[in-house]
Amino acid sequence: MAEDLTSFRSQVQSWLSEHFPASLKANAAGIMESAFSENGLSSDAEQWRQDLAEAGYGAPTWPREYGGAGLSDRDAAVLSSEMAKVGAFNPIPGLAGMGVTMVGPTVLEYGTEEQKLRHLPGIASGQVRWCLGLSEPNAGSDLASLTTKAQDDGDSWTVNGQKIWTSGADRSQWCGALVRTDASAKKRDGISFLMLKMDQEGVRTKPIKLIGGASPFCETFFDDARGEKDDLLGPLNDGWSVVKRLLQHERQSQTGAGAPSGGSGGGLSLQDAAKKYVGTNADGELSDADLRARLTSHLMAARAHAMTGSRIRAEAKGKVEVSAAASILKNSATLVAQARSELTIEMMGNQGLGWEGDDFTAEELATVRGWLSGKAMSIYGGSFEVQKNIISKNILGLPETTQKG
Amino acid sequence: MAALTEEQTLIRDQARAWVTEQSPVSKFRKMRDEDAPLSFLEEDWRAMIDMGWSGILVPERYGGSGLGYLTLGIVLEETGRQLTASPLLASAGIGATALLVAGSEEQRQRILPGIVDGSNVVTLAVDEGPRHNPRQVSLSALPDGEGLTLTGEKVMVQEGVAATHFVVATRTSGQPGDEGGITLVLVDAETEGLSRTSLSTVDSRGYANLSFSGVKVGHDGILGALDAGYGPLDKILDRACATTAAEMMGTACQAFDMTLEYLKTRVQFGQVIGSFQALGHRAADLFTEMELTRSCMEGALQAIDADSDDAAELCSLSKTRTGEFVHHMSNELIQIHGGIGMTDEFDAGLYLKRARPLEAAWGNQSFHRDRYARLLGF
Numbered sequence: 190m191a192e193d194l195t196s197f198r199s200q201v202q203s204w205l206s207e208h209f210p211a212s213l214k215a216n217a218a219g220i221m222e223s224a225f226s227e228n229g230l231s232s233d234a235e236q237w238r239q240d241l242a243e244a245g246y247g248a249p250t251w252p253r254e255y256g257g258a259g260l261s262d263r264d265a266a267v268l269s270s271e272m273a274k275v276g277a278f279n280p281i282p283g284l285a286g287m288g289v290t291m292v293g294p295t296v297l298e299y300g301t302e303e304q305k306l307r308h309l310p311g312i313a314s315g316q317v318r319w320c321l322g323l324s325e326p327n328a329g330s331d332l333a334s335l336t337t338k339a340q341d342d343g344d345s346w347t348v349n350g351q352k353i354w355t356s357g358a359d360r361s362q363w364c365g366a367l368v369r370t371d372a373s374a375k376k377r378d379g380i381s382f383l384m385l386k387m388d389q390e391g392v393r394t395k396p397i398k399l400i401g402g403a404s405p406f407c408e409t410f411f412d413d414a415r416g417e418k419d420d421l422l423g424p425l426n427d428g429w430s431v432v433k434r435l436l437q438h439e440r441q442s443q444t445g446a447g448a449p450s451g452g453s454g455g456g457l458s459l460q461d462a463a464k465k466y467v468g469t470n471a472d473g474e475l476s477d478a479d480l481r482a483r484l485t486s487h488l489m490a491a492r493a494h495a496m497t498g499s500r501i502r503a504e505a506k507g508k509v510e511v512s513a514a515a516s517i518l519k520n521s522a523t524l525v526a527q528a529r530s531e532l533t534i535e536m537m538g539n540q541g542l543g544w545e546g547d548d549f550t551a552e553e554l555a556t557v558r559g560w561l562s563g564k565a566m567s568i569y570g571g572s573f574e575v576q577k578n579i580i581s582k583n584i585l586g587l588p589e590t591t592q593k594g
Numbered sequence: 595m596a597a598l599t600e601e602q603t604l605i606r607d608q609a610r611a612w613v614t615e616q617s618p619v620s621k622f623r624k625m626r627d628e629d630a631p632l633s634f635l636e637e638d639w640r641a642m643i644d645m646g647w648s649g650i651l652v653p654e655r656y657g658g659s660g661l662g663y664l665t666l667g668i669v670l671e672e673t674g675r676q677l678t679a680s681p682l683l684a685s686a687g688i689g690a691t692a693l694l695v696a697g698s699e700e701q702r703q704r705i706l707p708g709i710v711d712g713s714n715v716v717t718l719a720v721d722e723g724p725r726h727n728p729r730q731v732s733l734s735a736l737p738d739g740e741g742l743t744l745t746g747e748k749v750m751v752q753e754g755v756a757a758t759h760f761v762v763a764t765r766t767s768g769q770p771g772d773e774g775g776i777t778l779v780l781v782d783a784e785t786e787g788l789s790r791t792s793l794s795t796v797d798s799r800g801y802a803n804l805s806f807s808g809v810k811v812g813h814d815g816i817l818g819a820l821d822a823g824y825g826p827l828d829k830i831l832d833r834a835c836a837t838t839a840a841e842m843m844g845t846a847c848q849a850f851d852m853t854l855e856y857l858k859t860r861v862q863f864g865q866v867i868g869s870f871q872a873l874g875h876r877a878a879d880l881f882t883e884m885e886l887t888r889s890c891m892e893g894a895l896q897a898i899d900a901d902s903d904d905a906a907e908l909c910s911l912s913k914t915r916t917g918e919f920v921h922h923m924s925n926e927l928i929q930i931h932g933g934i935g936m937t938d939e940f941d942a943g944l945y946l947k948r949a950r951p952l953e954a955a956w957g958n959q960s961f962h963r964d965r966y967a968r969l970l971g972f
Contacts (some may be wrong), residue, residue, distance in 0.1 A: 475972050580877075
């Protein structure tokens with residue numbers, strides 16, 4: 190086993206040295222920014238995407254016949270650690286929107302062979318971008334009360350309704366949408382999961398500008414939009430089971446301890462940035478004793494979070510299973526990331542209050558924007574409160590309330 | 595749980611079975627009510643020795659099994675669950691550690707086999723005032739041709755009544771506050787001039803204050819080099835923190851289990867109270883905190899076993915986070931149980947009253963947050 194791993198590692202190393210262009214080194218943000226600009230990916234980046242896709246490394250654990258490389262979780266971990274070592278970055282999950290992290294794994298589980306062959310390779314190569322039509326204006330945390338309707342017209346579905354918080358809908362080619370297919374059934378029983386083409390007359394998107402200034406989410410309107418019969422994922426009227434699984438994959442993808450975008454001051458550690466802005470006393474301690482104590486608690490929480498991810502992976506002997514642990518990690522990742530932003534803004538003082546302009550460094554401005562956009566983290570993918578419901582009911586086995594309301 | 599070896603899993607299962615069947619918290623209560631002279635039951639301590647627990651840290655050449663800190667932590671977590679009182683942590687954990695870290699080969703051979711077979715109870719005496727502060731050691735040890743003469747006080751020494759030997763942090767030069775000038779000394783508890791007073795504490799465990807008036811110790815009692823005891827002491831205290839944290843984890847986990855059970859069975863307003871979202875979310879928060887805390891606790895023990903560079907940081911992390919969790923959890927244990935939680939008849943109070951001394955031992959949360967910040971350079 191160890192030998193296999195070593196030989197796979199050296200195989201990856203030589204593949205990287207042959208294919209990864211030096212011009213892209215440690216430039217994940219730049220690659221993703223160019224991906225959505227008018228000119229698109231640079232020629233180096235486009236070549237790199239093609240090479241990754243050809244090797245199946247865009248979605249490395251997926252089977253080869255669907256565009257993956259058929260790697261075990263262990264080998265996939267080796268691949269990603271070797272890529273990190275040389276400053277390489279896999280842009281395909283970002284290019285595919287919700288495709289690699291959420292739609293793909295769900296199609297693998299629920300899709301027909303024909304659906305897998307038709308949809309997965311485009312995702313795994315980063316050429317087809319997906320969004321998800323789940324929430325509606327009146328169906329947020331209470332997702333099952335959604336009202337977007339799909340009517341069976343014999344040879345197709347006709348879809349009418351409105352979705353909201355559809356990430357990247359304005360630049361996606363496909364949407365995985367939850368639609369009501371049986372209005373007479375109980376809330377959760379009349380819902381189906383339908384895959385819809387975005388480029389059609391009946392679909393309109395409108396970006397929503399957020400407090401951080403960016404517009405990562407849209408409102409999406411379906412007005413007699415057409416869905417194909419063979420694009421129903423999973424059983425008719427059992428879309429709730431499909432989406433529950435999909436949301437587990439979502440939580441799974443949100444369990445890392447990554448801070449929201451925006452740094453803390455020129456690539457410094459948080460404590461060094463604090464020293465730079467706040468200053469130190471004669472003993473080399475941060476001058477603001479109260480901030481020092483809170484910063485310490487935060488760093489401890491961040492470390493506890495990181496160690497918990499490692500521990501759960503070690504216990505599972507591989508990647509964290511799509512499981513109950515994801516709710517714990519999603520909430521703690523969010524708490525850590527949001528606290529980091531709040532502390533960074535606080536330690537920067539006046540420099541942490543800029544919106545734009547030359548009086549603030551790019552780092553400072555990015556921190557402010559990241560602090561604001563990071564507020565989404567405890568709302569999307571199931572809010573703090575929804576995750577706590579999941580923990581109390583599914584992990585701890587506490588009963589549902591019988592109270593009205 | 596960390597990924598355990600087969601042997602560790604066996605030891606944990608054995609410990610859990612023994613503690614649950616032979617030493618449940620009702621036994622601790624009985625010991626408390628009967629005012630046992632040593633504040634532990636000798637038959638239970640003997641049973642632990644027979645199961646090999648007193649030798650877990652001690653290498654085979656001194657009569658132990660040398661299985662390491664994570665293994666000891668696994669056992670301490672189980673004893674912590676039922677508040678089982680014994681010198682396991684103070685002597686077989688911290689006392690043995692002191693000899694292993696600072697002792698000479700001769701000293702180890704002389705003392706360690708006795709720790710394993712229970713004839714020696716060796717315990718660490720550091721604090722002299724109400725707050726843990728190892729740099730502030732002032733108990734004086736004056737060198738002369740024969741060795742050292744000790745004069746001063748030590749307080750809140752764990753298992754101080756049962757101890758046969760003390761490892762005493764003394765000042766041989768410099769001023770209180772200096773790291774230099776501290777010397778570790780092994781003192782036989784029966785030495786002339788050493789007196790001890792048993793303390794009555796909130797957790798009903800065995801502590802003593804020690805008074806040294808001209809206590810003579812020969813050269814063979816000096817652990818490590820004269821004046822250079824702070825480094826080894828720091829290392830011993832790290833291990834004391836990490837093992838204490840394991841016991842704290844067990845105590846807190848049991849408190850969590852008791853609370854969860856109550857949430858599932860107590861009926862008010864016609865339904866079990868755990869169905870109320872306000873309580874369900876608190877339970878979810880406590881569970882999340884428990885999982886994060888466990889990672890720190892196990893991570894510190896594994897770092898010690900692996901002799902990692904970041905072991906000191908992780909020990910302060912572990913002590914702080916387990917301290918925070920056992921503090922929060924023991925308060926919620928009382929609050930969520932409501933009226934019954936306040937009564938002496940119910941066990942919740944025993945857990946609360948054990949939590950605070952454990953938090954204070956070897957530095958409380960604020961001590962270790964400050965230390966963590968210093969280790970990280972701010």
